[in-house]
Amino acid sequence: MKKKLLFVLVFCIGWAFNIFFMKLILNTGASPIVVSAQTVLIGVILLSFWTATRKRPLKGLTISKFYQLVYVGVLIAGAFVFGVYGLRLSTSINYGFLIKTTSVFSVLLAYIFLKEHLNRYKVGLLVILIIGAYLITTGGQLIAPRLGDLLILASALCFSISLTIQKPVSKSLGAEILGLSRILIALPVIIIVAYSFGENPFQLLPLGLIFLVGATEAVKELFVVKTLKISTASYVTMMGMITPVLTTVLGLLFLSEVLNAFQILGGVLIIGSGILIHKLKM
DSSP, X not given: OHHHHHHHHHHHHHHHHHHHHHHHHHTTTOOHHHHHHHHHHHHHHHHHHHXXXXXXXXXXXXXXXXXXHHHHHHHHHHHHHHHHHHXXXXXXXXXXXHGGGHHHHHHHHHHHHXXXXXXXXXXXXXXXXXXXXXXXXXXXXXXXXXXXXXXXXXXXXXXXXXXXXXXXXXXXXXXXXXXXXXXXXXXXXHHHHHHHTTOXXXXXXXXXXXXXXXXXXXXXXXXXXXXHHHSOHHHHHHHGXXXXXXXXXXXXXXXXXXXXXXXXXXXXXXXXXXXXXXXXXX
């Protein structure tokens, strides 16, 4: 139980810093698809070195499982591409809330395809988490739907489906190869998309920042899989709602962002729900 909590907290912290560093580099005017390509490339390099230190990292890999990993990688690529272009066409406020619909998709998909338990307590906590995420990322503002919002929803759906597909495979494969495969297979897809949009995915970006984005991406991918191996897909995505609380703190400390009463209430709801999710062993 302590290991599961530790892994999901490292995942959430890695994700929060990934968003923070991503925002810093996008603020320099860098192309979102170029940032995505180089983020994934650095993540692949770092996870490759880490995987190489493991004993028999490919143990348990079969042809059928390989195909499942390919599907997951393509979905992760889709999540990246839809997400960055959704962010470009929408607002960061809308993005912050809508990407958290991953939890809704994942809980429903896990119930339908993985036969994970769904009761009134899980549904109730999920509703509270959504309300909390809405408040903390919108400050109580209404969301105006637009094309970018639909792309963000598509990104969240791709990520949710990838977790649903990967959960059965995670029982027999190591976390390192699972984490690496998610972005290794996604990399060529993202590069092809970048070139198709007339972008050079290897153009020079601020080296320090893009390395930090890639490193936190590697941490995020490794620990989402480590958590998934010893918990449910629902647990991973519902506990992942802690991330907007952490990104809000980073924004307050380093980006001169402000926090209102609605956002404070949202943070309290998310933290309280996270504690209950862990205590109730969901």
